[in-house]
């Protein structure tokens with residue numbers, strides 16, 4: 001079973017977690033000033049990269065908290081997890097950095 | 100006018116005894132969820148008789164009261180049923196004017212007590228957590244998933260666990276553990 005390292009509880013089985021979409025998306029400060037295309041971009045468009053991806057996850061059946069994770073979308077490996085008020089770890093972690 | 104009667108969901112379930120696993124319904128309890136941070140969390144200590152545990156997934160016990168860490172600002176408070184009203188009054192007085200949420204969940208969930216040498220094997224039939232004493236020591240507690248039902252597990256002894264589950268899930272969780280215990284005993 002895949003273990004996910006909750007920044008509060010430590011490594012826990014994946015069945016305790018739910019996925020929360022792409023991380024670090026800031027809501028525009030003044031939505032009324034945006035064009036329809038810009039607003040639709042904020043609402044609907046996501047990066048969907050192949051490889052390293054910063055995501056929100058929630059330890060729904062644990063401490064209940066949202067946190068962020070760096071996950072490789074090809075291998076499904078979790079490279080790092082961190083709290084929402086923390087900056088993402090530098091891109092020197094994970095198998096690519098070691099290579 | 101109809102009379103309100105309190106019914107206990109596990110009242111008709113015969114305890115499991117005489118096996119490597121014991122399973123009994125816990126006594127009716129008062130339960131609260133306290134959400135608080137910083138000064139408000141600290142202010143609850145005198146009302147409880149113990150500081151709220153600050154370490155993740157740990158329980159603090161003061162006599163018959165217990166405070167279980169559920170999240171960074173969330174605790175499950177357990178007390179004997181008869182002590183609930185007084186505990187609530189003490190907390191309301193201690194936390195007055197401070198930002199917090201104190202919710203009575205006494206009738207939302209119930210509990211059963213699982214113990215014996217095969218207790219961890221029985222839990223592992225429906226829960227993938229590591230119950231090695233190094234990974235899950237006595238005094239550890241956590242919300243988790245047991246056979247798809249959300250529960251709060253609290254290790255109260257080397258071979259003893261308290262399992263809190265939603266009221267409507269209690270018969271299902273009980274039957275699951277009963278079947279798993281029978282399999283553990285046969286193994």
Ligand SMILES: [Zn+2]
Nearest residue numbers: 006009059063
């Ligand atoms: Zn957690």
